[in-house]
Amino acid sequence: MSDTLKNHVEKNSSDSQKRGFPPITDFMTLFIHPLTHNPIKLQLVMSYMSHESERIRQYLRNIQVKTVELEQLEHKSDHFQRLNPNGKVPVLIHNDLTLWESNAIGQYLANYFSSELWPYGADQQASLLRWLLWETGCWDSVVGNMLLNEFYFPFWGFPGDDRRKDRNRRKFKELATVLNRQLQRNRCINGDDFSLADLSIGASVMHLDSIDLDVTPYPAFQAWRSLLSQQPWWQDVQKNIQNFQRNGAMELSI
Known part of the structure; x- marks a missing residue:
């Protein structure tokens, strides 16, 4: 590296740190599959943050996004x-850190880039964390399984497990009731503003129409879904997914 280039990098890195942004010498690699809901969480997080700030958008464009071919059992x-012993996407590599679990990665990115998706204050953080844990422990185990058997497998040409369909749909009613009650009190899941909880739970919602699931008994849930669909960061990710479904190629736009 020439002295001129070295000085340029050091100056920009210092300026970036003063502004609260990470140094430009930091590099991230994100392993995802564009269609599935856990990686979609991170597509939504990145899209949301790119609409927060043009400077964040420029940093996010430097993230190397790689598609893992799930249908080929990659x-x-x-x-x-060796990256994730659980054999699941997504995975984030950032310098010496290898991180798996989608909600942990979402929190890391939001916190790292000082996004409003991760709130300030122990009370708000604890409240948000509650919903992220609920998504992992309750919502995903039901809705994720529904999508696996009724949407992902058929998309890849594999049969789903019909025995689980009725059980998952019965459990969905219980979970949707919990979520509907929360959304009757708040515009968004953790309050009046969007947070990681909305993006984490909303990622699977993006595919619900594909499995013909009746959500009319849950009007607050329906209103929240409509609110999500109106956001430009949501629409950008939806276009990415539709392009992937049509072309089978990754076209992640930030």
């Missing part, structure tokens, strides 16, 4: 399982 390969 996630079960020895190489990938």
